[in-house]
Amino acid sequence: MAPRVLVSDELSETAVQIFRDRGVDVDFQPKLGKDKEKLAEIIGNYDGLAIRSATKATEKLIAAATNLKVIGRAGIGVDNVDIPAASRRGIIVMNTPFGNSITTAEHAIALMFAVARQLPAADTSTQAGKWEKSKFMGVEITGKVLGVIGAGNIGGIVCKKAIGLGMHVIAYDPFLSAERAQEMGVEKVELDDLLARADFITLHVPMTDKTRGILGKEALAKTKKGVRIINCARGGLVDEAALAEAIKSGHVAGAGFDVFEVEPATESPLFGLPNVVCTPHLGASTTEAQENVALQVAEQMSDYLVKGAVSNAINMPSITAEEAPILKPFIRLADVLGAFVGQVTESAIKEIEILYDGATASMNTKALTSAVLAGLIRPQVADVNMVSAPVMIKEKGVILSEVKRDKSGVFDGYIRLTVKTENQTRSIAGTVFSDGKPRFIQIKGINLDADVGNHMVYITNTDVPGMIGFIGTTLGEAGVNIANFQLGRDKQGGDAIALLYVDAAVSEDVLNKLRANPAIRQIKPLVFNVD
Structure with missing residues (x-):
């Protein structure tokens, strides 16, 4: 049975014909995107949804999309798509990042x-x-x-x-x-x-x-x-x-x-x-741009639904079906490593080095590197994806290098990300355990073993007595539950780090109470999507 795509916003007839020519059953209803109730009523009948900006792919709509496999946005902005909800349902979200x-x-x-x-x-x-x-x-x-x-x-x-x-x-x-x-x-x-x-x-x-x-x-x-x-x-x-x-x-x-x-x-x-x-949001409103992004999204969605090829995906790497089972957990690891550094780094990045050790060195490191870069940029550019991230890094003149080496430690394979700015160097390493979940194993050269959660707090401090009690008491009094608390230091009385996995985001007031401690140098709340 041919895959079915609903086009609920204005796309050119040429773009619609691309779906037909590639064996996709396309339902062209360009006014439907404005009728939320009707759209939600029929969306469960389709494998793909092609949209511009009028259609709002909300969590409610996605919940009703029981058969949906891909959402294609003709344009760069995906503000009208609930990407976390789509990801949780296993729906790929594609855009056309450079068409307009x-x-x-x-x-x-x-x-x-x-x-x-x-x-x-x-x-x-x-x-x-x-x-x-x-x-x-x-x-x-x-x-x-x-x-x-x-x-x-x-x-x-x-x-x-x-x-x-x-x-x-x-x-x-x-x-x-x-x-x-x-x-x-x-x-x-x-x-x-x-x-x-x-x-x-x-x-x-x-x-x-x-x-x-x-x-x-x-x-x-x-x-x-x-x-x-x-x-x-x-x-x-x-x-x-x-x-x-x-x-x-x-x-x-x-x-x-x-x-x-x-x-x-x-x-x-x-x-x-x-x-x-x-003007009424005319930035992308030229004949050339509208046609370019429409044709591009039709081609991308057709290739995925018919051949399984993935390109310009916001929430999924471009990998083959054969690689997916092995690569998927390491893609997630690469993304969270990048996201960690991206959230704690505020100055301009000059150099990026990604080390693949052991088993990771023989994987599809292009996909892994793209995932690292997407995670690194996402705190600044929310709609970045694994296709556009390397291009953006290149455009900004950042020096990027990959290093591959044979197994050198206790782990079968791990990834280390090192980023250099004008005035500092940041480094973090992680691996994937047998449960398929990412783990942080080293930060700033300090060894630890930390689960990755949706909400975390990263603290750097001077190694002095009482820090564990102070942090725990401060968070406890604020009603913040700690799921995991990992510590590390380079030497007694030297630099120390704490990485906390908490059940919910920590308020700025609570973070400021922690910052009041003179031994604490930096506190960064972190958010990861690891569900």
Whole structure:
């Protein structure tokens, strides 16, 4: 029986035909995504779901999708897909990470021009029969400083185009190395420096806990007077109310927004303000981009459903069916090793070394390395996957090396990840035991044996008496249950670490109580997806 795919958002007829040509029974209902009840009623009849942004693949919908094997998102953003819920149900989530990069970058440049020369307001005035030439005094873009927040795929294209326009480009991106910045012809800066110097600011970062509200009231107050702000990335990166006040006060000269905190945006504090240009999330809305991502998602889903091939998957590595049983637990190990370092490292990464020891050296290390990199980047870029992660690392100029060696210790095989930044080196090693679960076996050169849980707390401290009691008592008084508590030190009175596996996330108030102890140097709450 041929696999069945439901297309619940607008895809081109050419894309729909790809499914048919490859032996997939496709049901094309492009308006269905807006009808949540009807969609949930019939979703159980399909093996695949092809969507854009209108369809919301929520936990409730996924629970009703009893036969669903793959969700394909035509586009890069997967905000409308509950990835953890899909993963728990064994549903692969695919996206098309690079199909609309040029289009979105061009839209950001277009908005920058529109704001610089007040084009929409001037057009409206002129077509109303007025001739208000002196009213619409603009500014040149040539010679101005463009601050790019996020110099990845789309941000990198914006940088290149802005340099071609004669702008001086400065960029803030924790993953951008100094060497890569030099290659791109941009100046790498910290966020506060960018805010103080930029004549135009454009955002090209995903929505994560770290980037949400990155341009809030305090950040906007640090910007240069007369700055113009462009956002074609994600709504919520900029505090719209705070920006509106800054525009009203005259501190910010204008803004161009394609994305909003609530979409569809029927109202916003920015609407109606002078020299604010707003568009209805058109970043990917060109004929070329829409066709490219539609064709790509149809090809990817068809290849998986018919041949079992996996590409551009958010929650599954690109591996063969023969490798899967052996490789799967080590893929999970690689991901959590990367996720550990990604969550505790805040400065720009310059070098990555991945050591495969013993049995792991003979595995598909390309897939394992991709999993390490995806875990490493995910705290900053939520929708990264094992296909896009290596590309992103390469684009940022990070030096990546793999080392393979024969068994050298007590474990049949293990993986060690070492990351170097401007001012420090971090290292963590792990293995998989017979139960198939990942274990941390070494951190900072200190040996331990730690289970990996969904919620953990990592502590570095000076080795002094009473630390176990202090940590345990503080967490106990806060009602935090410790499932596993692992300790290690390099020498008596030297550096020590503690890794706690807890039943739930630890609040910031409790973490601050722990930080009050002078022997504690660093505390990091960690989140892993190991269910």
